[in-house]
Amino acid sequence: MRFVERDMRSYRTLRRLTGLLVSACVALAACADHGGPTAGTASAQPVLAASQPSAAVLPSWQDGAARAAILKFIADVTREGASTYVPSEARIAVFDNDGTLWSEQPMPFQLLFMIDQLKAAAPQHPEWQKNPAYRALLANDTAALAKNQKALLQLLAVANSGMTTDEYDQSIRDWLATAKHPKLQRPYTQLVYQPQLELLDLLRSNGFQIWIVSGGTAEFMRVWVDKAYGIPPERVVGTEEKLKYMTRDGKPALMREPGFDFVDDGPGKPVGIFRAIGRRPIMAVGNSDGDREMLEYTASGPGETLAVLVHHDDAGREFAYDRQSALARLDKAWDEAIARKWIVVSMKNDWKTIYPVPKS
Numbered sequence: 137m138r139f140v141e142r143d144m145r146s147y148r149t150l151r152r153l154t155g156l157l158v159s160a161c162v163a164l165a166a167c168a169d170h171g172g173p174t175a176g177t178a179s180a181q182p183v184l185a186a187s188q189p190s191a192a193v194l195p196s197w198q199d200g201a202a203r204a205a206i207l208k209f210i211a212d213v214t215r216e217g218a219s220t221y222v223p224s225e226a227r228i229a230v231f232d233n234d235g236t237l238w239s240e241q242p243m244p245f246q247l248l249f250m251i252d253q254l255k256a257a258a259p260q261h262p263e264w265q266k267n268p269a270y271r272a273l274l275a276n277d278t279a280a281l282a283k284n285q286k287a288l289l290q291l292l293a294v295a296n297s298g299m300t301t302d303e304y305d306q307s308i309r310d311w312l313a314t315a316k317h318p319k320l321q322r323p324y325t326q327l328v329y330q331p332q333l334e335l336l337d338l339l340r341s342n343g344f345q346i347w348i349v350s351g352g353t354a355e356f357m358r359v360w361v362d363k364a365y366g367i368p369p370e371r372v373v374g375t376e377e378k379l380k381y382m383t384r385d386g387k388p389a390l391m392r393e394p395g396f397d398f399v400d401d402g403p404g405k406p407v408g409i410f411r412a413i414g415r416r417p418i419m420a421v422g423n424s425d426g427d428r429e430m431l432e433y434t435a436s437g438p439g440e441t442l443a444v445l446v447h448h449d450d451a452g453r454e455f456a457y458d459r460q461s462a463l464a465r466l467d468k469a470w471d472e473a474i475a476r477k478w479i480v481v482s483m484k485n486d487w488k489t490i491y492p493v494p495k496s
Contacts, residue, residue, distance in 0.1 A: 193207060193338065194206075194207070194331065194334050194335065194338060195334065195488075196330045196331040196334055196487060196488050196489050197331050197334070197486060197487060197488065198485065198486050198487065198488055200485065200486055202444075202479050202480070202481045202482070202486045203486065205442075205479050206335070206442070206444070206479065209419070209440065209442045210338065210339070210342050212440055213227060213418065213440050214227075214342050214343065220439070220440045222418055222439060222440060224343035225345075226415060226418065227339075227342070227343050227344040227345060227418060228344070228345050228347065228413060228415055228416075228417040228418060228419070229339050229344045229345070229346050229347070229417060229418070229419040229420070229421070230346075230347045230348075230349045230373075230409060230413075230417045230419070230420045230421070230430060230434065231332075231336075231346065231347070231348055231349070231420075231421045231422075232348075232349060232350055232351075232421065232422040232423060232424075232426075232427045232430070233348050233350035233352055233357060233361075233374075234246075234350060234351065234352055234464070235423040235424060235446065235448065235464050236332070236421055236422055236423045236427070236446055237328060237329060237332050237348070237365060238324070238325075238327050238328040238329060238364075239317070239320075239327040239329075239454060239455070240463070240464055241448075241454075241455040241457070241463065241464075242318065242319070242463075243463060244352060244463075245324050245327075246352045246353065246356045248315070249308065249311050249315070249356070250292055250295070250296050251273070251292075252311060252315065253295045253296050253307065253311075254270075254273070254291055254292055254295035254296075255274075256295075257294070257295040258270070261294070264291065267287060267291065268280060268283075268284045268287065269281065269284035269285075269287035269288040269291055270287075270288075270291060272284060272288075273288065273291075293394035293395070294394070296392070297378075297392040297393050297394045298391070298392065298393075299391070299392055300384065300389045300390060300391055300392070301355065301379065301389075301390040301391075301392065302389070304355065304392055305355075305359050308356060308359045308360070309359060309360070312324060312325055312359075312360060322491070322494065325360060325363075325364050326491060326492065326494055327491060328364055328365070328491070328492065329487075329490060329491065330487075330489050330490065330491055330492045331486075331487045331488075331489070331490075332421075333365070333492065336365055336366065336367070337366075339419075340366070344419070345371070346365075346367055346371065347367070347371045347372070347373060347409075347412070347413060347417075348361060348365075348367055348371065348372045348373065348374070349373045349374075349400065349405050349408060349409055349420075349430060350372070350373070350374045350375075350400065351374070351375060351399075351400055351401035351405075351426055352374050352375065353374050353375045353376070353377050354372050354373065354374035354375065354376060354400075355374075355376075355377055355392075356374075357369075357372050357374055358372050373400055373405075373408040373409060373411075373412045373413070374400050374408075375396055375398060375399050375400045375401065375404075376396060376397040376398040376400070377392060377393075377395070377396055377397070378392070378393040378394065378395045378396065378397055379391065379392060379393065380393050401426045402425075402426050402428070402429055403429045405426075405427065405429055405430035405433075406429055406430060406432075406433040409430065409433065416433065416434065416437040417433075417434045417437075418434065418437060418439070418440060418441050418442070419434065419441065419442045419443075419444070420433075420434035420435070420442075420443050420444070421444040421445075421446065422444075422445060422446070422469070423445060423446040423447070423448065423464065423466065424464040424465060424466050424469065425465050425466060425467055425468050425469045426464070427445070427469060428468055428469035428472060431443040431444075431445070431469065431472075431473075431478060432472070435476065435478065442479065443473070443476070443478040443479065444478065444479045444480075444481060445466065445469060445470065445473050445478060445479070445480045445481065446481045446483065447466065447470075447480050447481060447482050447483065448464075448466075448483055449482055449483055449484045449485075450482075450483040450484040450487075450490070452484075453483070453484075453489075453490045454483060454490050458470065
């Protein structure tokens with residue numbers, strides 16, 4: 137294993153993931169004991185005045201300023217002849233995934249998948265039983281994990297590489313078909329947000345092209361986003377993992393290798409948008425400081441734009457976290473939202489429901 141020495145950018149990225157994992161283990165324990173993280177001190181939410189539209193549109197949204205502002209924006213950019221009109225080819229909306237379209241606590245679901253991949257691969261690696269990082273992971277020993285980050289990075293890299301992209305895709309499908317959230321005890325694909333599904337449908341019906349722009353890997357998301365959100369896999373912009381073309385058993389294949397070619401988070405998001413879409417969006421929706429640059433890039437465009445932040449402030453129905461959170465912190469982006477009059481959606485006050493009703 138020399139990927140750390142060969143590729144320091146990949147190492148730094150994986151190190152951030154491991155730091156996230158250590159923090160998430162603490163959050164997972166708190167989640168089990170207390171029902172969810174607590175929110176930091178809240179500042180006043182920016183409010184935009186608008187008329188209250190019919191409840192037939194976005195029925196899971198409360199009649200309030202956030203919903204009204206979103207509907208006004210859609211009406212403005214689709215009204216032909218108006219000075220605010222935007223042609224359909226330029227109606228591009230970008231959404232973060234984790235924490236924006238589905239839940240992300242006690243840690244991003246892809247990280248939970250990667251850990252399960254590691255555990256599943258363990259029988260083929262008996263030497264791991266002596267690895268302090270592996271023992272710490274099994275024991276949920278956060279102090280030991282923090283001391284053995286490099287070893288854990290290597291284990292995660294081995295467990296999530298060395299197979300073809302087709303094989304990895306199938307492992308994601310298999311995991312999603314059986315895995316359940318540790319606190320909510322629902323399949324992960326049932327933890328998408330019902331109000332956001334309604335918003336996606338409304339945008340599509342008004343000629344918007346919708347893209348996911350996420351810090352998660354494109355490889356992980358493309359397997360299931362079409363079924364979950366109605367967004368085709370080719371409209372996913374995410375962190376890009378290392379791949380190598382080769383022939384295996386006489387057949388062409390793409391093999392997964394440890395590390396990353398591109399990190400789609402923070403300032404990487406506008407870069408990913410430009411490279412994949414080639415147009416500046418007119419609407420962007422996120423939930424954390426990792427989405428700040430994407431919202432800035434969108435809101436600074438010419439003509440009508442809309443920047444939206446989802447605030448996780450509902451510990452009873454989902455989770456509550458913001459300024460002090462070790463996971464998906466909402467701090468600088470929140471301050472900027474207030475200063476620039478972006479829309480901040482309170483899950484507690486603006487959403488009548490969080491998740492879809494489970495299918496029987």
